[in-house]
Amino acid sequence: MKTKSLKKDKVNVITLGCSKNLVDSEVLSGQLKANDIEVVHESSRLDHNIVIINTCGFIDRAKEESVNSILEQVEMKKRGKIDKVYVTGCLSERYKQSLEAEIPEVDAYFGTMELAQILKKFGADYKTELIGERFLSTPAHYAYLKISEGCNRTCSFCAIPLMRGNHVSIPIEQLVAEAESLVRKGVKEIMLIAQELTYYGLDIYKKRELPRLLHALADIRGLEWIRLHYAYPSKFPLQIIEVMKERENICNYLDMPLQHASDRMLSAMRRQINRAEICELIGSIRSLIPGICLRTTLIAGFPGETEEDLEETKTFLREHRFDRVGIFTYSHEEGTAAYGLEDDIAPEVKDRRARELMQVQQEISYEKNAEKIGKQFRVMIDKKEAGHYLGRTEFDSVEVDNEVIIAANEPLAIGDFVQVRITGAYDYDLEGELIC
Helix, strand or coil, X not given: CCCCCCCCCEEEEEECCCHHHHHHHHHHHHHHHHCCCEEEECCCCCCCCEEEEEECCCCHHHHHHHHHHHHHHHHHHHCCCCCEEEEEEHHHHHHHHHHHXXXXXXXXXXXXXXXXXXXXXXXXXXXXXXXXCCCCCCCCCEEXXXXXXXXXXXXXXXXXXXXXXXXXXXXXXXXXXXHHHHHHCCCCEEEEECCCHHHXXXXXXXXXXXXXXXXXHHCCCCCCEEEECCCCCCCCCCHHHHHHHHCCCEEEEEXXXXXXXXXXXXXXXXXXXXXXXXHHHHHHHHHHCCCCEEEEEEEECCCCCCHHHHHHHHHHHHHHCCCEEEEEECCCCCCCHHHHCCCCCCHHHHHHHHHHHHXXXXXXXXXXXXXXXXCEEEEEEEEEECCEEEEECCCCCCCCCCEEEEECCCCCXXXXXXXXXXXXXXXXXXXXXXXX
């Protein structure tokens, strides 16, 4: 069957998983473009002849999605719609030999740190002068900034160190240069991401230097919002919150995954912190910035979890009233410390416990949103859908948090900031009117 091989190569990069994977795809795309190779991101036009799938291997559902995506593209190759399929990312790093045996139709598999080897498949060179340069796949007004790679933590449920290795910080000067480049391209908001933000600097500066990095980034002219994702609670440096309070363009927002509230489960998960210490930390953070938005994630159904552990977590949620909560069901991952435990909770029980936790949070979320009615907020306009503009306050991150639905009689520019009065509240969204 005739293929597209006579045409000039055009690469479609498909990204699965987290925002850290998205940044990796953007770096890869930037290198390809610098080598005069046409590249698109998650294109549906089917005018490309090569596909690179950047996979996720974090939990069962993510692995299943990645495998299904590989199989879909292999089928496209069999039908002559594309010429080559390459696979990279966490799933490929973790299960390369198995994937090569089970899906041999893929032209090559690469690990998470093999960008140069991918480029060689295209006869391209890795350009060191492009460090920090990316081909953005996000809207022009916001971007992610990955400040480190890997993780030194030993959480018993987590396979990230198996796929990403130990923590490696990116130097402050390099991150500032990357952020400045993003701002020159029109980016107004950057979201700091890492496997673990608070560990930043310990490897290269021999001390925690996230506060110093934040000051350096906050000095960048034109950078309106800086947002923090994925901060580990154990030994949390409160200097981060002091910098947040001091610098106006650092959002009063913190994403701090806690994973559980039962001391039994926290110990089994090897989280290096107990419930009393978590409560003290939350109190300290809120005493420094009373209006801060706290987001967390929790795991339901870890081995040995009881109904009493679940009730403890529900009580914890009602007590601390987080602004945002994400709930995941436990995934039994090979190579982790928890894999030696019996995965003794049935999937339907895990799902039921996750729903119960989410129901508790849903009520809290609605109550917190209702408190905003009548108040005025600075809102960034993200997009327009069905005749309404959708935006976010400084208390909302992209995709995972509230959107503000704005009815406006005048055109608004995507990426601009406007003043909005909140007129309605839902469980996870707000309605507002433009203040002229």
